[in-house]
Amino acid sequence: MDTDRPAIYQHPLAYLVGLEGVALMRAFAGEHDRAFVEARLADVRALLDAADRFGDGRDVPPISTRDGYRHWAPRYDGPNGFWGMEEPLVRPLMEGLPRGVAIDAACGTGRHTEWLVEQGHDVLGVDSSPDMLAVARTKVPGARFAEGDLHDLPVPDASADLVLVTLALCHVRDLGPVFAELSRVLRPGGRLVVSDTRGYFVGSPLYPLVEGADGEFGYIPNWQHATSEYLQAALPVGLAPRFCREYAGGGADEDDGGREYTAAAHAGNGAFDPGADLELEDPTRPPDIWQMMPWVEAAAHAAYARTPTLIVWDFEKE
Structure with missing residues (x-):
């Protein structure tokens, strides 16, 4: 088992903005429409404006x-x-x-x-x-x-x-x-x-x-x-x-992530809400991606759509 790898730096904001970026790349390739792109860019701006709410991140060492x-x-x-x-x-x-x-x-x-x-x-x-x-x-x-x-x-x-x-x-x-x-x-x-x-x-x-x-x-x-x-x-x-x-x-292969994003379908749902409670459950441990995904729900859904998990x-x- 390899434990000779270096410590990694994990920051909550890096993960959230990263999800937005993957979602935007999918949109750039034609998977989503203009409304989706504008909503994701608005998310990125709001996330950066709220950067001080996410802490300093954490260095995580390898373990066996x-x-x-x-x-x-x-x-x-x-x-x-x-x-x-x-x-x-x-x-x-x-x-x-x-x-x-x-x-x-x-x-x-x-x-x-x-x-x-x-x-x-x-x-x-x-x-x-x-x-x-x-x-x-x-x-x-x-x-x-x-x-x-x-x-x-x-x-x-x-x-x-x-x-x-x-x-x-x-x-x-x-x-x-x-x-x-x-x-x-x-x-x-x-x-x-x-x-x-x-x-x-x-x-x-x-x-x-x-x-x-x-x-x-x-x-x-x-x-x-x-x-x-x-x-x-x-x-x-x-x-x-x-x-x-x-x-x-x-476990299914159906296309569940290619639906077009529309402002009407996602109004008030799935976008980053800077007024929401964004506290990590345990700030003493590295950021939990499963807790953070709902903070940018629309981007997370688009980023992982049709991506094999198994x-x-x-x-x-x-």
């Missing part, structure tokens, strides 16, 4: 996944809306597979491990976080668990019929060695099912995951991988793709 998940483990299971999107997309890929030896790699607290046991598999859950594994062992007594890393799974060669890796490859900078390790443990004809997040910051492959550790906050370095990177890692080690799809929003793969070991 081990430290970050130690703090997160007791509350990791919810509520988390991402599970409701990801699970219905991943599990159908495995429902028709023969029962056999399954490895839930980077299993976390065992949400998929439990489901695999219910499906009749002999399941080993592996994770690098002892705190996450402690929760999983209590929750899923019907599975075996072991501490391990995606680069070095505690499993013999060609011993698994199914390997599942969900929402974890974003923690890996270079996919090549990990896919080589996943291929090593699979039997010929075995399946590798992967889900991965696609990032939160439009235009950047980096998306720091801010979390607490030992009374202080830091960021877990995360990387958004191009679709081609998965193939470049999988094909040389004999993993052939059988399914791939990127999903936007709530990619799902099904590979077969040749």
Whole structure:
């Protein structure tokens, strides 16, 4: 896990103006009309006029996944809306597979491990976080668990019929060695099912995951991988793709963000309100993007419209 990255500087105003900028670029390309552009420019002016209300920002140091998940483990299971999107997309890929030896790699607290046991598999859950594994062992007594890393799974060669890796490859900078390790443990004809997040910051492959550790906050370095990177890692080690799809929003692909902006439709709704309560819930921690999005609702909706939030793969070991 990389913790050699520098501290990053996060300022609430930078995020808010950034959303407005992405929305304006989409409008410049023809996705929105003149009224939308004028409203976004008005937002930018109002945000800059209110700059002193957003504080000085914060320098956020890197932390390891081990430290970050130690703090997160007791509350990791919810509520988390991402599970409701990801699970219905991943599990159908495995429902028709023969029962056999399954490895839930980077299993976390065992949400998929439990489901695999219910499906009749002999399941080993592996994770690098002892705190996450402690929760999983209590929750899923019907599975075996072991501490391990995606680069070095505690499993013999060609011993698994199914390997599942969900929402974890974003923690890996270079996919090549990990896919080589996943291929090593699979039997010929075995399946590798992967889900991965696609990032939160439009235009950047980096998306720091801010979390607490030992009374202080830091960021877990995360990387958004191009679709081609998965193939470049999988094909040389004999993993052939059988399914791939990127999903936007709530797991659906429908076009929900291309609607024209009109002053009538958005009058008093979605624009920045300098008179609103803009206090961050916890000013001692880095700014929370989920809290800030509603402050510039129209820009946030336009900036993230149709942007994939999840990619799902099904590979077969040749």
